[in-house]
Amino acid sequence: xxxxxxxxxxxxxxxxxxxxxxxxxxxxxxxxxxxxxxxxxxxxxxxxxxxxxxxxxxxxxxxxxxxxxxxxxxxxxxxxxxxxxxxxxxxxxxxxxxxxxxxxxxxxxxxxxxxxxxxxxxxxxxxxxxxxxxxxx
Numbered sequence: 235x236x237x238x239x240x241x242x243x244x245x246x247x248x249x250x251x252x253x254x255x256x257x258x259x260x261x262x263x264x265x266x267x268x269x270x271x272x273x274x275x276x277x278x279x280x281x282x283x284x285x286x287x288x289x290x291x292x293x294x295x296x297x298x299x300x301x302x303x304x305x306x307x308x309x310x311x312x313x314x315x316x317x318x319x320x321x322x323x324x325x326x327x328x329x330x331x332x333x334x335x336x337x338x339x340x341x342x343x344x345x346x347x348x349x350x351x352x353x354x355x356x357x358x359x360x361x362x363x364x365x366x367x368x369x370x371x
Contacts, residue, residue, distance in 0.1 A: 236364050240266040240289045244276040244308065245297035245326065250354060254295050257359045262293075272300045273308030281315060290319040293364050298327040298334060309341055309349075321347045324363050328354040 241264050245251050251269055258264065266289060270276035276294070283290055298305040305325060312321075323345070325338055335351065342349045350363055 235260075236262045238262045238264040238292050238364055240264065240268070240291040240293075242268050242270065242276055242280070242291040242294045242296075244270045244273060244294060244300070244305070246271045246300045247297070250297070250326070250356070253356055254359070257356065261359055262364055273303030273305060273311070275302075277303065277308055277311045280312065280317075284315055284317055290317055291321060292319075294321055294323045296323055296325055298325055298329060306337060306341070309345060312347075313345060322350070322364065323347050324350045324352055326352045326354055326356060 241258065241262070243251050243254050245254075255267065258267070268276075268279060268291070270279065273296070276296075280290070282288065296305045296308060303311075305327075309323070312323075327334055330353075338349065338351045352363070
């Protein structure tokens with residue numbers, strides 16, 4: 235089981251959030267799991283943590299389609315924050331649009347963080363989706 239200091243789940247679907255939290259219990263030990271309904275809320279929290287020296291999430295589960303600020307807009311803002319810590323970002327979507335996969339590939343080329351792509355529904359969370367920064371216990 236990996237020890238992870240902080241995880242952000244950014245998704246407006248409560249069923250997906252519930253499922254991710256449940257699956258995380260079997261692969262990760264984390265006392266700081268934060269839930270956000272949209273990218274704007276998550277961005278504000280991340281910006282505040284970065285400014286005040288708070289814990290930066292090691293892992294973000296990021297829905298693509300959300301109100302207010304979607305996953306793509308969140309990624310644009312995240313890249314501009316220039317956070318030095320490594321963050322593994324897991325893009326999650328129920329979209330079957332091939333353009334979303336192409337957009338992910340484009341972001342993967344310019345994003346300084348590992349960027350995974352996962353279709354909903356999520357049935358399992360793999361260790362590589364939690365990054366290599368976790369400490370085995």
